[in-house]
Amino acid sequence: MIDPTALNVGPTPTAPALVLRPWRVEDAAALVEVYRDPELRRWTQTPMECEDDGVTWVQVHEQDWAAGVRFGFAVLEAAHGSEPSPLVGNVVLKKVAPGKPSAEVGYWTAAQARGRSVAPRALEALTAWAFETFRPDGLELLELLHQVDNPASCRVAVKCGYEFDRTLPATPPAYPLDGHLHVRHAST
Structure with a gap:
């Protein structure tokens, strides 16, 4: 089992520190x-x-983490004094297994946090953690997929060193439009 430790991302001149x-x-x-x-x-x-949906979603993430197949991180702004840490996003490593050379990453950003580099900063932290944790077991490549009509995700991928690989055909109903596949190698 992978230890569920937090990842810390330092502040920038325009954005607070993050905790994953x-x-x-x-x-x-x-x-x-x-x-x-x-x-x-x-x-x-x-x-x-409703909150029951949220609890179920979190419980599935906890079970996947315990099983070692999916590692989802809540992305929070670092707390200021006694203020609670607001939820600003999610990053996830999925389809990872010992001996498997590739896995997939995903993310989303809360509306109030968009435009503040939350997604790229959190994705960089997740990417570093994934390679550090799973490269000894054979992880060499991370894949990032998004629909072609999501230019914000495309910008985040490129900013984080995930090179465009190819366009994937739509697979409705889950993915009604074509998608982009971006990849990042452990050596980059």
Whole structure:
């Protein structure tokens, strides 16, 4: 089992520090609130209507982490004094297995945090962690997929060194449009 430690991302001149940590059941209410954003709902497939949906989503992430098949991190702004740490995103490493040379990454950013480099900073931290943790078991390549009509995800991928590889055909209903496949090698 992989130790669920937090990853810390330092502040920038225009954005606060970030903390990436495994999802917790107490995140459910904030998760449901973030999912009220129509733009986020456009890119995700999970229904999130009430706190029970959020709890179920988090519990699935906890089970996947314990099984070693999917590692999802809540992305939070670092706390300021006694203020709670707001949820600003999600990053995930999926389809990872010992001896398998590739895995997939994904992410989303909460509406209030867009345009503040949350996604690229969190993705860079996840990428470094994934290669550091799983390269000894054979991980050499990370894949990032997004629909062709999601230019923001394309910019994040390129900014983080995920090179465009090819266009993938649509596979409705889950992926109604063609997609881009970006890749990043452990050596880059």
